Amino acid sequence: MAAKNDSNNVKKLPVATERMVLDEAAIEAARHSLDQGAVTPHYGPWREDVIKLLNDSLATELVCVLRYKRHHFTAQGLASPKIAEEFLVHATEEAAHADRIAQRIVQLGGEPDFSPDSLTKRSHAAYDDSADLKAMIKSNLVAERVAIESYSQLIEMIGDKDSTTRRLLEDILADEQEHADELKDWLAT
Numbered sequence: 001m002a003a004k005n006d007s008n009n010v011k012k013l014p015v016a017t018e019r020m021v022l023d024e025a026a027i028e029a030a031r032h033s034l035d036q037g038a039v040t041p042h043y044g045p046w047r048e049d050v051i052k053l054l055n056d057s058l059a060t061e062l063v064c065v066l067r068y069k070r071h072h073f074t075a076q077g078l079a080s081p082k083i084a085e086e087f088l089v090h091a092t093e094e095a096a097h098a099d100r101i102a103q104r105i106v107q108l109g110g111e112p113d114f115s116p117d118s119l120t121k122r123s124h125a126a127y128d129d130s131a132d133l134k135a136m137i138k139s140n141l142v143a144e145r146v147a148i149e150s151y152s153q154l155i156e157m158i159g160d161k162d163s164t165t166r167r168l169l170e171d172i173l174a175d176e177q178e179h180a181d182e183l184k185d186w187l188a189t
């Protein structure tokens, strides 16, 4: 005989211990402080830290643009003009990363630091003026790996604190991983 309504087999749903309600006071506060633009009370106390970290990433991207440009122009006469062209493609992509980071810094109410005097001090990756094509590829691979490591750490640190910044950094990280993969292949050939 089939069991009728065997309650032992019914999986019980968890009971809520607290209600899901919005913080009305914070919503009211969002109606004010209009000078803060996109930053509302929910953002949390780490805005300054995120801006500082983004500015260090901005410096890294700008140094990467300069390094790839240098390599693009000076590798012209060497054995692999195709790689010289790829250096330019990377330079353009790093410049786009820099623009997106600068835009996010402004959205967060910060100031993007383009000061050339402190660029290499703030950048995670180094500039390089090697004359040899293989040395160029190697220094770019090192820089990409440094970028990958620092973006990965940043993404983990930011977590759910700022989902817009996290998604931006995840996008950029995917590009840097592609760059590193290409450089690894070029180094092997």
Ligand SMILES: [Fe+2]
Binding pocket: 061, 064, 093, 094, 097, 147, 172, 176
């Ligand atoms: Fe980049």
Ligand SMILES: [Fe+2]
Binding pocket: 064, 090, 094, 144, 147, 175, 176, 179
């Ligand atoms: Fe890159």
